[in-house]
Amino acid sequence: MSTTAPASQTLSRGIRILEVLADAREPLTIDELASRLDVHRSVAYRLLRTLEDHGVVARDSAGGVQLGARLAALAAGVAHDLQAEALPELTAIANELGMTCFLAVLDRDECITLASVEPRHAVATVAQRPGARHSITVGAPSKAILSTLPASEWPVEVDDRLRAEIAECAQRGYATSHDEVIPTVQAISVPLRLRGSQRPAAIAVVHVSSPADPAAVAERLGRSAAAIREALGG
Numbered sequence: 001m002s003t004t005a006p007a008s009q010t011l012s013r014g015i016r017i018l019e020v021l022a023d024a025r026e027p028l029t030i031d032e033l034a035s036r037l038d039v040h041r042s043v044a045y046r047l048l049r050t051l052e053d054h055g056v057v058a059r060d061s062a063g064g065v066q067l068g069a070r071l072a073a074l075a076a077g078v079a080h081d082l083q084a085e086a087l088p089e090l091t092a093i094a095n096e097l098g099m100t101c102f103l104a105v106l107d108r109d110e111c112i113t114l115a116s117v118e119p120r121h122a123v124a125t126v127a128q129r130p131g132a133r134h135s136i137t138v139g140a141p142s143k144a145i146l147s148t149l150p151a152s153e154w155p156v157e158v159d160d161r162l163r164a165e166i167a168e169c170a171q172r173g174y175a176t177s178h179d180e181v182i183p184t185v186q187a188i189s190v191p192l193r194l195r196g197s198q199r200p201a202a203i204a205v206v207h208v209s210s211p212a213d214p215a216a217v218a219e220r221l222g223r224s225a226a227a228i229r230e231a232l233g234g
Contacts, residue, residue, distance in 0.1 A: 013037055014047050018067065021057065022131040027064025067131070082198065083115050085231040089224035090117040090203065097217060099205040102128045103192070104141035106200040109155040110134065111142045114201075126185055126206045134181050137162060140189035143175035144202035148191045174218030182206075188214050190221040192228060203228075 020036050021028065028036075034044035048065060051057040055070030086103045093101040094117040102116035113132040118125045136142045137156060146154055147170040151163075158166070169175035169191075178186045189204030203221050 010047070013039065013043070014051060017044075017047055017051060018056065018071070018131075019133070021065065021067050022129065022133070024066075025127075027060055027062075027066040029064060033065060071131075081232060082194070082201070082228075085228050086115055086203070087117065089228055090115060093117075093203075093205065093220060093224055094119040095121070097205060097220065098125075099207045099217075100125050100128050101203065101205050101221075102130075102141075104145070104189075104202050104204060106136060106145050106155070107133070109136050111136050111139060111145065126182070126208060128206055138177070138180040140175040140177040140180075140187035141202040141204045143169045143177070144189040144191040144204070145200045147175065148193055148200050172215075173222065174215070176214055184208055188217045188221065190218055190225050192225045194229065194232060198232075 016037055017033060020033060030044050030048065031041060033048070034041045037044060048057060052059070052068070055068045056074070057065055057071075058068040059065050083103070090101040090103060093099075098119045098121075100116060100118045103114045104111050105114050106112075110133045113128055113130050116128040116130055118127065134142075135156075136146065136154075137158060143162070143166050146158075146166045165175065174188060174190045176186070176188050181187070185206055185208060187204050187206045189202045192201040192203055194201060203225055205217060205221065
């Protein structure tokens with residue numbers, strides 16, 4: 001993240017609240033939000049009231065704060081064509097493999113989940129919320145995305161270990177990760193190469209137990225990636 005002072009501290013704090021809530025796995029209290037933003041409770045409360053008025057955050061019956069439904073409507077407008085073409089493929093993969101499948105894109109120095117589908121009949125799945133983000137230096141989707149770019153265009157410096165993993169992904173066509181973003185969670189990802197000004201992207205599945213054949217899972221992801229590219233004229 002940039003360390004440059006924001007032009008509007010209030011707007012920056014409001015956006016930061018949305019980021020904190022997107023990363024949280026459960027509703028947060030106002031005190032918890034104030035602590036994470038390092039602001040007084042009254043400041044956090046005023047920010048929340050404004051965000052509530054716009055429907056992008058909501059409070060549950062216990063007073064916990066979570067992202068609001070309005071945010072989903074706004075997010076649907078981001079890369080609309082890409083999401084529209086990807087969702088049927090993500091749904092098919094999730095239900096075939098019994099794993100959560102998601103679309104991730106590069107945003108500055110972070111990997112952000114743009115869309116996600118959980119399998120319909122699985123007993124237990126790993127949630128991957130749209131808007132979830134993490135450093136581009138960790139996770140299978142990050143490696144898949146970086147494998148499509150020359151090193152001169154990588155947004156951050158990478159160490160020798162990660163450089164080798166990116167090179168391996170470029171050679172075999174898919175990346176894997178284990179315990180890199182969420183403890184005990186594994187991921188398999190393939191790059192989604194899009195033409196024009198589209199942001200570098202990847203599709204991935206997340207799971208707890210290891211699949212019998214990661215290469216077979218990657219091959220299935222690759223077929224969907226090809227279908228999405230073709231639908232978008234790539």
